[in-house]
Amino acid sequence: MNVGPTGDGRIPPIFEERLRQFGSWMSVNEEAVYATRPWRHQNDTITPYVWYADHRLYHSPLHN
DSSP states (O other): OOOOOOTTSOOOHHHHHHHHHHHHHHHHHHHHHHTOOOOSEEEOSSSTTEEEETTEEEEOTTOO
């Protein structure tokens, strides 16, 4: 998030509200956010013939 104080050191009320809402959201979801780790490969269950690995897309040649 790109939120910072104004030149006189204040945070505008709209940004303060958004930061507080984000804090509330984080108090509920922090475990899901902080317990994550980057994936090395991923298989999409909807299209099992498509694989993603190292940010490249692979398609099975056996699928028409």
